[in-house]
Amino acid sequence: MKVKHLNITENMTISEFITQLDESGVLGAGRIAHATNLLADSMKDPETKIFLSLAGPMVPGGLRKVVRDLVKNGYVDLIISSGANLTHDLVESFGGRHYAGLHEDDESLQDSGIGRIGDIYTKSEDFEVFEEEIHKIFAKINEKYNSISIQKFLYEIGLLIEDDESIIKTAASNNVPIFAPGLIDCMIGLQLWIYCQDHDFTISAVEDMAYLSDFVYNSKNVTACMLGGGLPKHYTLASNILTGGIDAGIQITLDRSExxxxxxxxxxxxxxxxxxxxxxxxxxxxxxxxxxFPLIVAGALDKIK
Structure with missing residues (x-):
C-alpha cells in the first residue's frame, strides 16, 4: 500500500486532519491517529473506564484546563498523578501562576526567587502563599481525621478549594478519585511533613489499595492514558494486574527504551x-x-460530537 501524502487545506477540521494522519499510517502520524481513535472509542464506550496518569510538568506546561475539562465532562474516571502536578494545580488555585519569557541564567534566577522548569518559571512568593494556604487546609482536614488515605486526603482538599478551574476540586466535585503514590516527593509532602511535626496526623498509602483494587475489579474495561512515565505510569499499570492488565493503553513519552x-x-x-x-x-x-495530548483530545472530541 502506498503512503498517502498529507493534504493540508484551508478550514479543514481537526477530525479531517486526524483522518489524514490515519490514512498516511506511518511514523508519528500513524501513532497519533491510532491514539486519537483509541481515545475516542474509549470515551464513547460507557463500559470503559479511562485512567489518566500525569507525570512530568503537565500542569505547569499548560494542560491544567485540558485535564480539568475532561474530568468535568465525564471523560476521565480516575487520575494517578505525581505530587508535583497536584502542587502546581494548588499554586494556581491560591492565586499563583506559571510564567514564560524569562531568560536569565539559573544563578540569577535563584537570586530573584524564581525556579525554572525547562522554559517555565515559578515565583517563590507564589509558593509562600501556597505554604500558608495549604497549612490551613491541613488543619481543617485534621479536625476530621487523625489518619487518612492519600486518595481521601486529596478528595478532602478538593472540597475545601474555591477555584472551579482546579483539577483537584473538579475531581472531588465529580467523584473522580485522584491517587498520588509519590505525594511525599513534592511541596505538598514537604509541607505535610512540617505540619505533622506538631500534629497527630497520618497519611496512609496502604489505605489507597482497597479503594483502587475495588475500582479496578468493578471496571469491565480499562483504557489507560499515560502522559510521561515514572511512578504514575507504573501505579496505573500495576493496579490493573489484579484483573490481568489494561484492555487498552496510550502512552505519550519523550523517554527512550534502550x-x-x-x-x-x-x-x-x-x-x-x-x-x-x-x-x-x-x-x-x-x-x-x-x-x-491536546491534539489527540481535540481529535477525539471532534470524532464523538
Missing part, C-alpha cells in the same frame, strides 16, 4: 508482566505530551 527504564518502555512490554492483557490495544506516541 536503558530499560519503565518511563521509556514500550507498552507492549507490559504484557509480559500481565499489566496489559494479551490482545490489548496499545500505542506509544513519542513526543512532548504538552503538545500531543
Amino acid at each position: 536503558g530499560g527504564s519503565l518511563s521509556g518502555a514500550p507498552l507492549e512490554e507490559a504484557k509480559s508482566w500481565a499489566k496489559a492483557k494479551k490482545g490489548s490495544n496499545l500505542v506509544t506516541v513519542v513526543g512532548d505530551a504538552t503538545v500531543l
Whole structure:
C-alpha cells in the first residue's frame, strides 16, 4: 500500500486532519491517529473506564484546563498523578501562576526567587502563599481525621478549594478519585511533613489499595492514558494486574527504551508482566505530551460530537 501524502487545506477540521494522519499510517502520524481513535472509542464506550496518569510538568506546561475539562465532562474516571502536578494545580488555585519569557541564567534566577522548569518559571512568593494556604487546609482536614488515605486526603482538599478551574476540586466535585503514590516527593509532602511535626496526623498509602483494587475489579474495561512515565505510569499499570492488565493503553513519552527504564518502555512490554492483557490495544506516541495530548483530545472530541 502506498503512503498517502498529507493534504493540508484551508478550514479543514481537526477530525479531517486526524483522518489524514490515519490514512498516511506511518511514523508519528500513524501513532497519533491510532491514539486519537483509541481515545475516542474509549470515551464513547460507557463500559470503559479511562485512567489518566500525569507525570512530568503537565500542569505547569499548560494542560491544567485540558485535564480539568475532561474530568468535568465525564471523560476521565480516575487520575494517578505525581505530587508535583497536584502542587502546581494548588499554586494556581491560591492565586499563583506559571510564567514564560524569562531568560536569565539559573544563578540569577535563584537570586530573584524564581525556579525554572525547562522554559517555565515559578515565583517563590507564589509558593509562600501556597505554604500558608495549604497549612490551613491541613488543619481543617485534621479536625476530621487523625489518619487518612492519600486518595481521601486529596478528595478532602478538593472540597475545601474555591477555584472551579482546579483539577483537584473538579475531581472531588465529580467523584473522580485522584491517587498520588509519590505525594511525599513534592511541596505538598514537604509541607505535610512540617505540619505533622506538631500534629497527630497520618497519611496512609496502604489505605489507597482497597479503594483502587475495588475500582479496578468493578471496571469491565480499562483504557489507560499515560502522559510521561515514572511512578504514575507504573501505579496505573500495576493496579490493573489484579484483573490481568489494561484492555487498552496510550502512552505519550519523550523517554527512550534502550536503558530499560519503565518511563521509556514500550507498552507492549507490559504484557509480559500481565499489566496489559494479551490482545490489548496499545500505542506509544513519542513526543512532548504538552503538545500531543491536546491534539489527540481535540481529535477525539471532534470524532464523538
